[in-house]
Each structure stands twice: as structure tokens, then as C-alpha cells.
Amino acid sequence: MAQSAQAREAIGFDGKLNFVWLAVVVSLVLLSGMWKSDVVFTIAGTEVGLPGVVRDVGLIAVAVLSLLLTPQSVHANNQFGWGPMQEVAKLFAGIFLTIIPVIAMLKAGVEGPFGAVVRAVTNPDGTPNVAMYFWATGALSSFLDNAPTYLVFFNTAGGDPAVLMTALAPTLVAISAGAVFMGANSYIGNAPNLMVKAIAEDRGVAMPSFFGYMLWSVGILVPLFVVMTFIWF
DSSP states (O other): OOHHHHOOOOOOOSSTHHHHHHHHHHHHHHHHHHOOOOOEEEETTEEEEHHHHHHHHHHHHHHHHHHHHSOHHHHHHTTOOSHHHHHHHHHHHHHHHHHHHHHHHHHTGGGSTTHHHHHHTBOTTSOBOHHHHHHHHHHHHTTSOHHHHHHHHHHHTTOOHHHHTTTTHHHHHHHHHHHHHGGGGSTTSSHHHHHHHHHHHHTTOOOOOHHHHHHHHHHHHHHHHHHHHHHHO
């Protein structure tokens, strides 16, 4: 066999500059959480702090720079396309618009339309029902977005970080676990779920329907969540 046929291509990365952009993205997110500023801007009727503005402008800049500086051959080899992102963006824009009244009803507490849900996570003696916090947060996170669902139940549990990280730490763990883990119960529980589906279908890979996916998730994940409830909650 000819020596050229035996030659092995060295392992490497194309588009290595994107590792730098990834580090910048992580830094911007961490910065927005650690940086405290009294400077506030009103954008479309909503108050946005300076750290949030810097983070969002920075993320947009990173995305544009990555798009412009990454060789087109890298995009082509990775079958990059805008279709999946457009599909997910449209769906989640609709979800975030329709979630607003749901969050408001949950924040109304025991007197609101979801009063039964709020009462279900509280024991008769007024203490939090940790297992119910896990399942209530998870059930809503399965069909809404996990971040606002977490925030609602965080506030339902008192909303005081000093208490929730000490005396009520098990409750905070239940809320966090429910919001994160059960987002995998449906395609719309987390944006990456739907993104993976859209990318796969864009490349011709057959994917389960919305309810077909839930048959798998209910059959596999829900029993695991039941076991977790008995072990930790």
C-alpha cells in the first residue's frame, strides 16, 4: 500500500476561534450575575439593569463576530442552517407571551386561580411540602419554561434566599430539581429539547411527535422521578 494511503490526518479543530467566543459567553453570563449596578434603563416599558444590557449586547456581538469570522467551510461541514433556530424562536416567543398570565395567576397565591396548586405545596401546619414542591415545579416546568417556573415557586416558598439556603434548603433543592429535571418531559419544557428535534428533522432524521416523545419520557423519566422522591424528598 502506498505511503500516502497510510498517512493519517492529524486530529484538530476547525474554527478554533469559537472556543474564545464560548469563553466570552460564559464570562458575560457570570458577569451579569455578579456585577451589581444602580444604573437602570427603561426599554419598551421594562426596567433593565446595566449588567443585563452589557450581557445582552455582548452576546449579540459575539454571535455576529462568530458568524463573520468562522470560515464558511466550517458552517458547510456542520450543515449549519437558520431553519431550526427560526422554528424554535417562533415557538418560544409564543410560549413566553402566553406564559405571562399564567405566571401572574401563580403569583396571586392561594387567592388566585391556581390557589389549589399553592395550597398543595403547603402542609396543614404551614411548613413546605418538599415532595409536592418537587412535583408541582416539575409539572409546570414540563410545559412552561423552567426559569420563570423556578422563580414563581421560589417566591411561593418565601422568596428569602437566606432562609431558603439554610432552614428551608430541602425545599430549595426540590424546586431546583423539579424545574431542571422535568423540563425534559416534553419538547417545550426546555428550548434545547426542541432545538435538537428541529436540527435532526432538518437533516432528515425522523423524530417522535410531541406526544410520541412524551410516551418515552413518561415511561422512562417519571419512574425515575418517583424513585428520587422517595430517596431525597
